[in-house]
Amino acid sequence: MSSKEKRRRVGILGTGDFARALAKRLFFSGYDVILGSRKPEKKAIYAMDQCLCNVQVLSIEECIKSASIIFLAVHFDNVKELLTEHVVKLEGKIIIDVSNRERPSSVTSNAELVQKMVPGCIVVKAFNVISAYAMENDYNSSSKQVFIASNSENARDVVANIAKDMNFRPVDFGGLFAARRIEKHPLRLFSEWKGPLGFAVCVFIVWLIFLIYIYYIVESVYKWEQLFVKVLNKAFCMTGITTLSVTYLASSFATMVQIYYGTKHIRFSRWLDKWLKNRKQLGLLSFALISIHVIMSVLTMSPTYLSSWYHSTTVTIPANLTVPLQLKQTTWMNWKGEAACLVGIIAYVVLSFICATTFPSVTDTLNWREWRFAQSKMGHAALLLSVGHVLVMGIPGWLSKPHLIYKSITFLCLIIPWITLLVKLVFSFPLVDRYVMKLRKGWERREKNCTADCARPVTNEVYASFDMNAGKRKACTDACTCPDDPMPMMNFGSSISIIASGKGQLENIHSL
């Protein structure tokens, strides 16, 4: 066999679920795999899975000897016992630690502890975010990311190539210090959804209490049995539009902060940073709420439920009726119903399009300009259309009872959307827009009088991290970059992708 045809060899310590799945995947990706077991003679791997008949099971020592890249597929608790007697033989080898923790730790990581146990080897943290099931079954999972951390750039490249061969997407996290972050990843449970979900629930409760107050306590407009669809539908609609406007208000707030400080090199306060990072979740939640509103509205689309949307017909039956009377009743929508439907449908279609652009497979096909157009311009257009939909329903009532406008739910639920749209309109004026663009290109209003107490990035070996959660943000008495700051204060929206770019260009992702 020529050297080109020779399969690259890797060793795997352990013969458990993950080791077997890894062995199978590596074998079908063109690797020669050797499993290392404490009792190789008892591990009839091929009996468990015929695909593994070409995978040898050797002793731990032989496995370590025969490969220069070794996956450590044993539970961390057993690592010390397993590796202690092989420390010398492991010298110079690449050890890939795939282990996960039960609890997150900011102080250390399993990978760093392995590096301490075997100082002569090069430890790489990787593959811990892929389950054994996905490893074995999802062969078309090129979108699945494998986060990689190691103090050796060369070792990171080697493991990144292995991940690519296995049809995974490697993401370089830099130094081994980043293993702490990587090990936290599988322990997350929709953590980025908690804030937006809590916000939506609170807004929903507030609107619902208000609706119950005006429709059941102040006046008896509806029957209690109508609470589940008729009244809840209004609460879903009001929460949906509030959440949608809050999604787009975040970027305007950030722009205001940048204008105030006269620079874009300002680290936003924590609440604003969180708000900006949660825009995707807020937007998706508003889409879900508006979808519920659409379904409920379609189900109740009748003159009985939406009397103001339909023409009403009054039938008078003569008192002295002697012959059979035939009444043909056809009711169609009036202008208000038709207009509200039309604007509502267009708003929903635009929102659906924006929602579709957040799917990774679609996002990947968009360039930066298209993405911004979909998320910003179309987003504001969807909000404007949603406002229009509510206006069509509200205006006739406001005109007939202007003194009661403050009680109108259509009026109240449009306050935040109006603010969002008005602020956006102000920022769209050529003068303001030009000024903001200038700031975004790096111009600073008070460049010469810099007295900023700049927060420095946390630097650890080759891993440079802007840890938004670590420590307290330093106060900035004046907003500007420090002259010797190689990377000015920046805001990482999707920290993973930015940090992942490692050596690449750092880009201010808050192009709002």
Ligand SMILES: NC(=O)C1=CN([C@@H]2O[C@H](COP(=O)(O)OP(=O)(O)OC[C@H]3O[C@@H](n4cnc5c(N)ncnc54)[C@H](OP(=O)(O)O)[C@@H]3O)[C@@H](O)[C@H]2O)C=CC1
């Ligand atoms: N399962 C999964 O979906 C994922 C697992 N991981 C990580 O992969 C590692 C392995 O997980 P998994 O394969 O599920 O675990 P298993 O319990 O299925 O396998 C662990 C293997 O470790 C070996 N081992 C070595 N020393 C000991 C010891 N002292 N006691 C017991 N076993 C020992 C055993 O092989 P032998 O008897 O042949 O020596 C055993 O088969 C873990 O660190 C886990 O966090 C990461 C991502 C996903």
Ligand SMILES: [Fe+3]
């Ligand atoms: Fe509606």
